Amino acid sequence: MRWLIAICLAATLALSGMAEQALADPKEEARAQELMRELRCVACENEPISQSAAAIAGDMRVKVRELVNDGKSDADVRAWFKSRYGEFVLFRPSGKGISGMFLWGAPFVLLLLGGAIAFGASRRGGGEAVAPIEPEDI
Amino acid sequence: MIEIGHILAFAALAASIVQAVFGLRGERQLAGRAAVFAFVALAISFLTMIQAFVASDFSLALATKHSNTLKPLIYKISGVWGNHEGSMALWCLVTLGFGGAAAGLMRSERTKFEARALGVQGLLGIGALAYLLFASSPYLRMVPAPFQGAGLNPLLQDPALSFHPPLLYLGYVGYSFVFSLAAAGMMEGRIDREWAKMARGWSLAAFVPLSIGIALGSYWAYYELGWGGWWFWDPVENASLMPWLIGAALLHSMIVTEKRESFAAWTALLAVLAFLFSILGAFLVRSGVLTSVHAFAVDPTRGAVLLFGLVIYGGFALGLFALRAHKLTGGKPYQWISREGAMLTNNIVLMVAALTVLLGTLFPLMAEAFGRTISVGEPYFNLTFTPMLAALLLFLPVVQAWAWGKADVAGWLKWAGAGAVLIAVFAGLGVGVWDISLGAAFGLALAVWLIGGAVWEFTRRAKTFARVFKMPMRVWGMTLAHIGLGVFVLGAVVQTSAKYETTLALPIGGEGEAAGWHFTLDEVKAIEGPNWYADRAVLTATKGGTKTQLAPMKRFYPAARMPTTETAIYKTGTGDLYTALGELRNVEGEARYVFRIYFNPLIDMVYFGVLLIALGAGFSMWPRRKAAS
Numbered sequence: 001m002r003w004l005i006a007i008c009l010a011a012t013l014a015l016s017g018m019a020e021q022a023l024a025d026p027k028e029e030a031r032a033q034e035l036m037r038e039l040r041c042v043a044c045e046n047e048p049i050s051q052s053a054a055a056i057a058g059d060m061r062v063k064v065r066e067l068v069n070d071g072k073s074d075a076d077v078r079a080w081f082k083s084r085y086g087e088f089v090l091f092r093p094s095g096k097g098i099s100g101m102f103l104w105g106a107p108f109v110l111l112l113l114g115g116a117i118a119f120g121a122s123r124r125g126g127g128e129a130v131a132p133i134e135p136e137d138i
Numbered sequence: 139m140i141e142i143g144h145i146l147a148f149a150a151l152a153a154s155i156v157q158a159v160f161g162l163r164g165e166r167q168l169a170g171r172a173a174v175f176a177f178v179a180l181a182i183s184f185l186t187m188i189q190a191f192v193a194s195d196f197s198l199a200l201a202t203k204h205s206n207t208l209k210p211l212i213y214k215i216s217g218v219w220g221n222h223e224g225s226m227a228l229w230c231l232v233t234l235g236f237g238g239a240a241a242g243l244m245r246s247e248r249t250k251f252e253a254r255a256l257g258v259q260g261l262l263g264i265g266a267l268a269y270l271l272f273a274s275s276p277y278l279r280m281v282p283a284p285f286q287g288a289g290l291n292p293l294l295q296d297p298a299l300s301f302h303p304p305l306l307y308l309g310y311v312g313y314s315f316v317f318s319l320a321a322a323g324m325m326e327g328r329i330d331r332e333w334a335k336m337a338r339g340w341s342l343a344a345f346v347p348l349s350i351g352i353a354l355g356s357y358w359a360y361y362e363l364g365w366g367g368w369w370f371w372d373p374v375e376n377a378s379l380m381p382w383l384i385g386a387a388l389l390h391s392m393i394v395t396e397k398r399e400s401f402a403a404w405t406a407l408l409a410v411l412a413f414l415f416s417i418l419g420a421f422l423v424r425s426g427v428l429t430s431v432h433a434f435a436v437d438p439t440r441g442a443v444l445l446f447g448l449v450i451y452g453g454f455a456l457g458l459f460a461l462r463a464h465k466l467t468g469g470k471p472y473q474w475i476s477r478e479g480a481m482l483t484n485n486i487v488l489m490v491a492a493l494t495v496l497l498g499t500l501f502p503l504m505a506e507a508f509g510r511t512i513s514v515g516e517p518y519f520n521l522t523f524t525p526m527l528a529a530l531l532l533f534l535p536v537v538q539a540w541a542w543g544k545a546d547v548a549g550w551l552k553w554a555g556a557g558a559v560l561i562a563v564f565a566g567l568g569v570g571v572w573d574i575s576l577g578a579a580f581g582l583a584l585a586v587w588l589i590g591g592a593v594w595e596f597t598r599r600a601k602t603f604a605r606v607f608k609m610p611m612r613v614w615g616m617t618l619a620h621i622g623l624g625v626f627v628l629g630a631v632v633q634t635s636a637k638y639e640t641t642l643a644l645p646i647g648g649e650g651e652a653a654g655w656h657f658t659l660d661e662v663k664a665i666e667g668p669n670w671y672a673d674r675a676v677l678t679a680t681k682g683g684t685k686t687q688l689a690p691m692k693r694f695y696p697a698a699r700m701p702t703t704e705t706a707i708y709k710t711g712t713g714d715l716y717t718a719l720g721e722l723r724n725v726e727g728e729a730r731y732v733f734r735i736y737f738n739p740l741i742d743m744v745y746f747g748v749l750l751i752a753l754g755a756g757f758s759m760w761p762r763r764k765a766a767s
Binding site: 037038046047048087089090091092093103106107108110111114118119121122131133134137 | 373476477483486490493497508510515522613720
């Protein structure tokens, strides 16, 4: 619940942000922050660790920076958090397996399907004998 | 008093039954009178509820749970709909309101059709009222009456949130009448030019408040929750976005039905879906299957009843559609490259976008059924929803000028060239000068493309300056709405790609730098409001010659035993300097207050863009001059 998170924020703002040192390399720091936006705070509801003020989110941010600093790739960082907290922690769900393919593929399949149906509909009555008419008011 | 309200609600239910029965039999006058009576009865009933809240009559159980003598008047009133039962009463009121308004405003030759539409609206009213009276009654007394009430959820004690639910409901439930019109049209097998002319006004009447309601909710989340963002892909936000997307698709497909009599079946389907998605949104939010700030009455039983209603109404309307869709054909022929083709593409993308939002919102639930816990968040929507809509918007300026039937695309090379140059310029500036990502540079190019394209199309149609003010209101409306899209994209892209956020811990009298501003913490004082007390910090922020004071607060509401953050925002003209007060903390042996500080560039453009869209839709409602056609 959002207001719960707000309490969470109000109550624990102080605990986070302070012990956290940005990485020296701005490129690496940007990559770390990008990752923080797609990892879910496990204590609060529906909030990435980049925004959450819960203590655990702070610890998770420290860990992200540590892993990035160790030269781990984005996939490695995601894998580390997944092995630790489960799939739940990833706001970018995996595209592997049947369900993953469904989740990521369905929008584009629907788009293609819709396009094909619409294209078919336009061919049905059309033909060449169409006179263009300028739209008068809209 | 409240007993009178209770009785009147039953009277409204009885009138709705009369409205449904006689309406479906085709008796326009009687159905119309019943609709007006039902609305008036429920409106008075609603007033008795407001009266009980304003007078702090705690013998009303609802007032005890959700009101408090110390609350400011506006929150006593908004407290009526700031809870499950009251908000359902509002839902009923809007349903009957649209029925009553339609009874008074519809003046076509088709009296039988109008009667049937009122009849279906009556059925929707019966369902809503039955749910209100038998599953979530707001009229119950409490004996003995307590001396004080619990008060409204403090997060909802906010001006924007007072108007957010009524506006949102005007939108959601506004689509109920569009649903009724579609059902009546399908019963008669007639979704034609006349139908589209009538239904268009009603769907705009729902679209305008829905847009403003969503913007208000988003703005509230921005300044009240203290996170500095404006859209979180929260299930509740998604629930309101889906009917909006379908409503936008409907507005466009209705134009085709009105002008060319094509797409009749598709328009009818969209008209039905807009309302079904509104109910689905209410179900998702109220049933507790998804957690959110709006789940103030999470109750699985109530959720089940809502789901039942969704299935009944959905089955009724979709069954009707299946039976009658084959009759809803005709219209003038068109080729793929035509105005019709463009509108159809718009509809497909908006519909798939709505389904993508639905999939992303429901997928965690589906996965849970298989024993997996999965999160779907911003990265998912940014990689599916956003590119889809961006591609659609890319074509908008080009196809605006296309003719019905068959478009002349001889000039496509010029359009492609102009677009390519624009993107190249912004890509160069973005990567080379502004140091933003390529995606953000593309977004900026898109914003300029949309605004420029809308203005270009307007001038093309006006031809001379003298004709600008003689242009039909619908053209003004279209232009404003499409400019609004561009303005929204501009704000959204700049805010997300160039925002700045940090935390600052300051002792009293301490100084620090953040977001290019120099901050001094002057004082932190305990203050008291009507129903809260707070720690209020005073920060002096300076940058160059500009100096301002910001006073973020942390409030505590004793009645609800709940804290809230009250952010302080300084509008610099190019963006928001945004501060939120956190806790007092011991750092290096010194007491320091922690602040979250953001700079959100051009964030107002996000809201201004949506308001322009709503304004444009409002302009489009303007009745056409008879002489012009």
